[in-house]
Amino acid sequence: MTTFIELLVNGVSIGSVYALIALGFVIIFKATEVVNFAHASLLLVGGYVIAVLHEDLGFWLALVAGVAVAAVVGALVEFCVLRRSRAGDQHVLAIVTIGVDILLTTELTRRIGTDVLAMGDPWQSQVVQIGGISIAQTRIAALVTAATLITCFLLAFRYTSWGIAMRAAAEDRETAALMGVRLSRVSMGAWAVAGALAAVAALFLTVFPTPGLDRSTSLVALKAFPAAILGGLDSTTGALVGGLIIGLAESLAAGYQNDVTFLGRGIGEVVPYLVMIVILLIRPAGLFGTRELARV
Amino acid sequence: MASGTLAVGGLSVSYGKAVQALREVSLEVPEGTVTAVLGANGAGKSTLLRAVSGTLPFHRGSIEAGEITLGGRRLSGLRPDAVVAAGVVQVPEGRRVFGRLTVEENLRAGALGARDRSGAAAARERVMELFPVLAERARQRAGLLSGGEQQMLAMGRALMARPKVLLLDEPTLGLAPLMAERIGETVAEINRQGTAVLLIEQNAALALRLASTAHVLEVGRVTLSGPADALAASDEVRRRYLGVGDDDALEPRFQRPPTLERWAG
Numbered sequence: 182m183t184t185f186i187e188l189l190v191n192g193v194s195i196g197s198v199y200a201l202i203a204l205g206f207v208i209i210f211k212a213t214e215v216v217n218f219a220h221a222s223l224l225l226v227g228g229y230v231i232a233v234l235h236e237d238l239g240f241w242l243a244l245v246a247g248v249a250v251a252a253v254v255g256a257l258v259e260f261c262v263l264r265r266s267r268a269g270d271q272h273v274l275a276i277v278t279i280g281v282d283i284l285l286t287t288e289l290t291r292r293i294g295t296d297v298l299a300m301g302d303p304w305q306s307q308v309v310q311i312g313g314i315s316i317a318q319t320r321i322a323a324l325v326t327a328a329t330l331i332t333c334f335l336l337a338f339r340y341t342s343w344g345i346a347m348r349a350a351a352e353d354r355e356t357a358a359l360m361g362v363r364l365s366r367v368s369m370g371a372w373a374v375a376g377a378l379a380a381v382a383a384l385f386l387t388v389f390p391t392p393g394l395d396r397s398t399s400l401v402a403l404k405a406f407p408a409a410i411l412g413g414l415d416s417t418t419g420a421l422v423g424g425l426i427i428g429l430a431e432s433l434a435a436g437y438q439n440d441v442t443f444l445g446r447g448i449g450e451v452v453p454y455l456v457m458i459v460i461l462l463i464r465p466a467g468l469f470g471t472r473e474l475a476r477v
Numbered sequence: 478m479a480s481g482t483l484a485v486g487g488l489s490v491s492y493g494k495a496v497q498a499l500r501e502v503s504l505e506v507p508e509g510t511v512t513a514v515l516g517a518n519g520a521g522k523s524t525l526l527r528a529v530s531g532t533l534p535f536h537r538g539s540i541e542a543g544e545i546t547l548g549g550r551r552l553s554g555l556r557p558d559a560v561v562a563a564g565v566v567q568v569p570e571g572r573r574v575f576g577r578l579t580v581e582e583n584l585r586a587g588a589l590g591a592r593d594r595s596g597a598a599a600a601r602e603r604v605m606e607l608f609p610v611l612a613e614r615a616r617q618r619a620g621l622l623s624g625g626e627q628q629m630l631a632m633g634r635a636l637m638a639r640p641k642v643l644l645l646d647e648p649t650l651g652l653a654p655l656m657a658e659r660i661g662e663t664v665a666e667i668n669r670q671g672t673a674v675l676l677i678e679q680n681a682a683l684a685l686r687l688a689s690t691a692h693v694l695e696v697g698r699v700t701l702s703g704p705a706d707a708l709a710a711s712d713e714v715r716r717r718y719l720g721v722g723d724d725d726a727l728e729p730r731f732q733r734p735p736t737l738e739r740w741a742g
Contacts, residue, residue, distance in 0.1 A: 342589060349575050349586040355535045356573040361561030361590015361638060 186314050188436040189429070194320040196428020197327035201382040202405030203412065203420035204331065205375030210414050211351035212371035216275040219258060220379060221399040222285035225378020227251030228387055228394045229289055235301030243273045243301065248380040253374025290396040298392040306389045323385040330381060331421060338417065343370065351415070353364035404431065413470020422468060427453045481508035481548050481673065483529070483642045488543035490528050492536060498524040500697045501543065506642055511664070511674045513688035513705060515718050516559065520694040522677045523570055526644050530567045543602050549641065561590035564641035568648060569596040572631040576620025580611055583619050583630055585639030596639055607663060623657035634670040642673045649680050661687055681718035685709040725741065
């Protein structure tokens with residue numbers, strides 16, 4: 182039973198980190214209708230900056246720098262690449278983001294090399310005992326941080342002018358423009374916010390129990406794609422629920438893989454995609470999605 | 478005072494460099510007046526408003542010649558948000574309210590384009606006075622409103638930006654006659670409060686009653702212009718847009734429908 186609760190808490194914690202990534206992914210899709218395949222590389226940018234700067238600046242300043250750099254890189258990708266593109270078609274732009282992803286990831290992989298970079302976080306490998314259950318401090322920090330950020334985001338999305346402009350543009354771009362909403366600003370803002378959230382997620386994907394940031398970190402981030410897709414690409418609620426489902430499924434599958442040895446080792450790695458496929462078979466637009474991805 | 482006149486001069490618009498939607502259209506909306514543009518489907522009425530609002534790029538359209546000015550200041554070539562900030566706001570055809578946003582949020586969205594946010598409270602009060610039903614439904618999702626209520630919301634949303642000129646694209650389309658009447662009265666009231674209106678309508682009887690000046694658009698050209706009452710009295714307009722006229726005059730039109738003209742040349 183304690184194992185189960187531990188797995189549950191860890192699952193919710195890692196799920197909330199996936200939710201941060203998926204949320205950024207969904208914001209970009211809502212604001213621009215572009216599926217952003219460069220999201221994992223934005224995350225890697227943020228994580229890399231934190232890892233490189235923490236010795237000189239200290240952890241907290243490095244974290245701020247990482248978040249800021251990832252936000253700026255996100256905004257620059259929008260400003261320098263997507264906005265310049267004369268292809269009005271969102272599908273073409275999605276493929277352009279694959280190119281951006283390859284460029285960024287290649288450069289970062291070259292810099293990281295074969296190293297495993299420590300993040301210099303204050304939690305290290307300490308474990309908290311609560312009533313016989315042991316949970317890593319990093320997992321608690323991840324959960325609290327993600328929950329706070331997501332709450333702030335949702336409140337801003339609901340009540341501020343920025344949020345209303347975002348939602349109006351997401352629903353009907355042309356009419357939003359007629360109301361004086363500057364679509365270019367909305368999409369740049371979306372990319373910046375998504376980058377910032379991804380940087381925070383990068384931190385929690387690379388701290389204990391993970392040894393640190395290495396070149397495969399962006400592959401770990403890919404698990405947030407099924408989270409965004411199974412929740413419904415255009416739904417913020419979907420991103421949150423999708424993140425939790427993927428986190429829990431992965432944690433439980435990894436924890437109980439000894440009971441299902443006939444499936445082989447490493448089932449935890451595969452489960453996110455299995456869950457996504459099953460859910461998409463039942464609900465093609467995702468759990469909370471409202472639009473089909475493409476009309477024929 | 479002519480400083481607030483919306484003037485369209487020699488405007489030609491095409492879509493994708495192939496479809497010519499407007500040819501040398503010229504018209505004026507003097508400050509504080511209602512000007513109507515009549516025309517059948519495909520005559521280029523919505524294209525005219527897209528050109529003014531700067532949303533032609535959404536439809537791969539572009540201005541080929543001519544210009545649009547407000548009080549002498551050039552509007553053509555500006556982005557939609559700059560046009561709104563200059564004081565020209567459009568209520569698009571089919572209302573296009575943000576269905577997933579509440580009524581209140583729709584109104585806030587309308588205020589996003591106003592250059593200074595200081596007058597927002599006064600604008601909101603004015604909108605609530607014009608459309609009390611919006612206050613009752615403030616927390617409802619706009620998608621749940623009836624067609625007439627959605628039209629009111631679309632107009633209220635546009636007024637939140639405190640426009641000098643309001644562009645209305647078929648505000649009575651698809652509404653019950655009583656509701657269309659009410660929208661007509663509201664347009665007159667908005668105009669009385671000092672906002673100029675460019676009214677695009679298929680309901681010619683209503684439009685000609687509200688407007689002081691009217692233009693008839695046919696296949697991208699202005700074919701008739703004049704004071705609204707003169708146009709309402711002219712045989713051509715009575716026959717084609719008001720559906721009245723002696724039967725003898727109607728007979729030949731059925732044999733040669735006017736739509737054939739566009740294929741003739």
